Amino acid sequence: MLAGGPRLPSWRRDVDPLGLLGAVFGGTGWGAAAPGTRRPMWTAIAGPAGVLIAGAAVVAGFGALFPASLTGEVYRPSDVLRGVPGPAAEQLVYTTGVGLMCFAVVALMPLPPCDGWTLLKRFLPGVVSAEPLLAGRRVGSVLLLVLMAVPIGGVPPLHRVLDVVVTPLARLLL
Numbered sequence: 001m002l003a004g005g006p007r008l009p010s011w012r013r014d015v016d017p018l019g020l021l022g023a024v025f026g027g028t029g030w031g032a033a034a035p036g037t038r039r040p041m042w043t044a045i046a047g048p049a050g051v052l053i054a055g056a057a058v059v060a061g062f063g064a065l066f067p068a069s070l071t072g073e074v075y076r077p078s079d080v081l082r083g084v085p086g087p088a089a090e091q092l093v094y095t096t097g098v099g100l101m102c103f104a105v106v107a108l109m110p111l112p113p114c115d116g117w118t119l120l121k122r123f124l125p126g127v128v129s130a131e132p133l134l135a136g137r138r139v140g141s142v143l144l145l146v147l148m149a150v151p152i153g154g155v156p157p158l159h160r161v162l163d164v165v166v167t168p169l170a171r172l173l174l
Contacts, residue, residue: 075094081162101170106148117134
């Protein structure tokens with residue numbers, strides 16, 4: 001690697017072990033927190049916005065490619081994250097789009113290591129006092145993992161959030 005040049009991805013640096021567990025047990029996860037940037041607020045907005053737009057485009061494409069499919073009308077994001085039956089091509093396109101939209105919503109959660117935490121700190125500077133506990137001791141990551149993997153009333157709480165936020169958006173695009 002050249003000094004000052006682009007860095008190649010490295011699983012040791014770029015994969016958060018708790019985020020990986022979230023992906024395995026909760027259907028969606030997160031990467032390692034990026035090192036400090038010059039404009040963390042714009043980065044925190046642009047990342048989830050780009051992923052949400054990409055997911056919306058894929059879901060809209062699904063609606064155009066498979067207009068007779070009932071997949072989008074029947075399944076919620078929590079179902080999609082656990083796997084939905086159907087023809088392979090439909091599954092691939094629909095789960096990709098809904099998965100991307102879910103990643104965007106998870107990225108906006110107001111807990112470290114998510115971009116939502118960066119935005120919360122920007123607009124509510126008083127929460128910075130909680131950062132040593134939530135980020136430094138990884139309590140935020142553990143809490144996020146629990147919210148996405150531990151069922152309460154049969155469904156993990158974060159899956160309920162994804163159902164409420166992503167379902168109407170996905171159905172609007174079909």
